[in-house]
Amino acid sequence: MWRASTGKACRLAVVLGYLAAQSVQGREPAEVVRHSCAQPGPDRVECEYRLSIPGRAPAVTAKIADLDLPPPLHLPYPYGQSITAILIVIDVGALERPDGGSRIPAHIERILAAVKPHHRGGVATFDAQPRVSLPLGASAEDIMTAVQTLTREPSPVALSQDAMAAIRSLAVSPAARQAILFFGDESANPDAYYHEKLIAAARDAQVLVFGVVYPSTDPMAPALEALGQLAKESGGDLVIARAPDYELPEPFATDPFAAIDSGGRLSIDLTPAIGAGLTGPQTLTLNVAAGDQALEVEVPVTIGPPTPPPPPKAKSGAATVAQSGMPPWIWLSALAAALLALSAILFLRTRRRKVADSPKTGPPAARAYVTRSDGDAGRLLVATTPWRIGRGKDNELVLRDNSVSRHHAEIVRDDGGRFAIKDLDSLNGVFVDNKKVQWTALSDGMQIDIGDLRLTFSTDGGSAPPDPEPEGGAPTETRTGA
Numbered sequence: 001m002w003r004a005s006t007g008k009a010c011r012l013a014v015v016l017g018y019l020a021a022q023s024v025q026g027r028e029p030a031e032v033v034r035h036s037c038a039q040p041g042p043d044r045v046e047c048e049y050r051l052s053i054p055g056r057a058p059a060v061t062a063k064i065a066d067l068d069l070p071p072p073l074h075l076p077y078p079y080g081q082s083i084t085a086i087l088i089v090i091d092v093g094a095l096e097r098p099d100g101g102s103r104i105p106a107h108i109e110r111i112l113a114a115v116k117p118h119h120r121g122g123v124a125t126f127d128a129q130p131r132v133s134l135p136l137g138a139s140a141e142d143i144m145t146a147v148q149t150l151t152r153e154p155s156p157v158a159l160s161q162d163a164m165a166a167i168r169s170l171a172v173s174p175a176a177r178q179a180i181l182f183f184g185d186e187s188a189n190p191d192a193y194y195h196e197k198l199i200a201a202a203r204d205a206q207v208l209v210f211g212v213v214y215p216s217t218d219p220m221a222p223a224l225e226a227l228g229q230l231a232k233e234s235g236g237d238l239v240i241a242r243a244p245d246y247e248l249p250e251p252f253a254t255d256p257f258a259a260i261d262s263g264g265r266l267s268i269d270l271t272p273a274i275g276a277g278l279t280g281p282q283t284l285t286l287n288v289a290a291g292d293q294a295l296e297v298e299v300p301v302t303i304g305p306p307t308p309p310p311p312p313k314a315k316s317g318a319a320t321v322a323q324s325g326m327p328p329w330i331w332l333s334a335l336a337a338a339l340l341a342l343s344a345i346l347f348l349r350t351r352r353r354k355v356a357d358s359p360k361t362g363p364p365a366a367r368a369y370v371t372r373s374d375g376d377a378g379r380l381l382v383a384t385t386p387w388r389i390g391r392g393k394d395n396e397l398v399l400r401d402n403s404v405s406r407h408h409a410e411i412v413r414d415d416g417g418r419f420a421i422k423d424l425d426s427l428n429g430v431f432v433d434n435k436k437v438q439w440t441a442l443s444d445g446m447q448i449d450i451g452d453l454r455l456t457f458s459t460d461g462g463s464a465p466p467d468p469e470p471e472g473g474a475p476t477e478t479r480t481g482a
Helices: 101-112 140-148 159-171 196-205 222-234 271-275 328-357
Strands: 011-016 033-041 044-051 059-064 073-076 084-091 122-126 130-134 177-183 207-213 237-240 264-269 280-290 293-303 368-372 379-382 387-390 397-399 409-413 419-423 430-432 435-437 439-441 447-450 453-459 476-478
Touching: 033 293, 044 280, 044 293, 084 159, 101 140, 159 177, 159 196, 159 207, 177 222, 196 207, 196 222, 196 435, 207 222, 222 237, 264 280, 368 409, 419 430, 419 453
Parallel strands: 084 177, 177 207, 207 237, 387 397
Antiparallel strands: 011 084, 011 122, 033 044, 044 264, 059 280, 073 264, 122 130, 280 293, 368 379, 368 453, 387 409, 397 476, 409 419, 419 439, 430 435, 430 447, 447 453
């Protein structure tokens, strides 16, 4: 749970409106476009993309096999009510260096001057516990006060753990894009800036990391090289303010938001491919001209068969017995056979309905339970579905904790008896086995994080976790009983 802070901390994080670093030298062509595509229907593909080299919107053409498709519709970012959020993480060791460290407050002030309407701001500090000292939307003046009054205090929490907490705090943000702007210290331990778990967490949460460094040597110190690797593998970039003046490079200094706010949304029409008779799995090729780069992006798609034409309508009117030229007894025999067939169909349908309405027998469906990790309220039965969890009193499981939304999540059950959990657009999200989910199936032993509280899921078919010893915690109410 986030708490207020007096400002003492070893490291500072500033939540800004999706601030990002401009690309620097050394980008490979394959890293210029980062995209995510989906096919919401048989005749359309939609792609979200971002350019690591900001500038004007790229020229995009599309084709399948040798068939050219219409030019994709392009909607540049930001669109609609989109907001962007970034966490600026400062290793305070960098502030104390006599070379580039003294430039950091002035550079942050210059960055704040470039904030746009869809950007948001706030301040968080990291010590033994992560805390928000300024809420999201804080003014530039308040943020600068927090930066300028920063003091160094030894902390038992490693910087890598602080970065992991920063990634998780952004993962639950309602912003359309999330990133970290990381001011690094060249004297730090490289392992604090780069390790596999940190990379995996950033990728799972789709949080980009951008490093800002002030190297005093060439080549750079191992810690700054590690920070650059973290930025590259998360999809971000590295901004280098070099000696002797340690100024931010152009054009990042002019528009620090350009790279992270680049790109947008593409909509590609597949109707011509359907009309040409293409079916089954195909490869959609997008040709992207970004600056002086010419790239190809391949997207797998599935094209269904063309819709068959409707059968021809029968001519109005009916032929009479005399017009058909057939003897009357043939028509009477056909009518009698049709009536007999209709009677048989009605009899079978009535019998099946009676069988379906008869009581079913079989083993009872498995029951599900959740258990609080702090031992409060013991093992709780999921007696009905949907089984809602939240802070409001109308939930089946009431968790009186400020980190829990009024209607946070619900456990549901499908026709096959399988259980799943669904996020009800909560503020802090739902995590299952440490992964943020909107909807996911549940099985025995899974750990469910609702805000700052943890639940363990179990069923009659699996081994239930033992009831832990009570250690206090947020009060729990349940309308179903234990």
